Amino acid sequence: MIKSELIAIIAENNPHLYQRDVERIVTTIFDEISDALARGDRVELRGFGAFSTKERAARVGRNPRTGEAVQVDKKYVPYFKCGKDLRDRLNTDA
Amino acid sequence: MAEAVYQQVGLSRNESADHVEAILSEISDRLVAGETVKISSFGSLQVRQKTGRIGRNPKTGEEVPINPRRVLVFRASHVLKDKINKGNGGA
Numbered sequence: 652m653i654k655s656e657l658i659a660i661i662a663e664n665n666p667h668l669y670q671r672d673v674e675r676i677v678t679t680i681f682d683e684i685s686d687a688l689a690r691g692d693r694v695e696l697r698g699f700g701a702f703s704t705k706e707r708a709a710r711v712g713r714n715p716r717t718g719e720a721v722q723v724d725k726k727y728v729p730y731f732k733c734g735k736d737l738r739d740r741l742n743t744d745a
Numbered sequence: 746m747a748e749a750v751y752q753q754v755g756l757s758r759n760e761s762a763d764h765v766e767a768i769l770s771e772i773s774d775r776l777v778a779g780e781t782v783k784i785s786s787f788g789s790l791q792v793r794q795k796t797g798r799i800g801r802n803p804k805t806g807e808e809v810p811i812n813p814r815r816v817l818v819f820r821a822s823h824v825l826k827d828k829i830n831k832g833n834g835g836a
Binding site for chain 2 (some may be wrong): 652653654657660661664665672673675676677679680681683684685688689694696698699700702704726727728729730731733737738740741742
């Protein structure tokens with residue numbers, strides 16, 4: 652399922668809403684998560700899971716083509732931890 | 746989250762909360778059905794099947810079987826990765 656399909660399904664279940672509003676709801680949710688992660692905050696969605704960032708230390712990498720050493724700066728990577736309810740569902744409804 | 750939707754979309758707080766709930770539950774249902782869910786400029790959630798293996802309790806050294814199971818993997822889009830490193834990068 653992609654974002655536009657998700658919007659279509661939610662719009663279908665809510666005939667009183669404009670598609671435009673449903674689009675804005677879905678976009679707001681993911682923008683909100685993104686903004687929080689950019690601030691370094693963790694976002695917990697009960698029953699679903701939690702989004703957070705993890706720090707990756709700076710290191711000396713190597714250009715695999717030339718073998719040349721390159722400095723790789725410290726960075727943050729997004730991380731998702733599945734919530735318990737969803738994890739249980741993944742392993743029972745299968 | 747519902748608060749953000751309330752402010753952005755102008756629906757009531759209750760209705761906003763219901764929609765957030767409905768969207769997450771739709772995503773969950775798809776994942777449980779084994780589908781991959783892709784949200785452009787955010788990332789994708791995918792279900793992976795893990796095989797069973799023999800694990801070991803690191804404290805006691807005791808062998809424990811780990812059953813085959815399904816796990817959820819999140820792959821962030823480049824847009825999200827870039828945004829996160831711009832946000833923290835200056836620090």
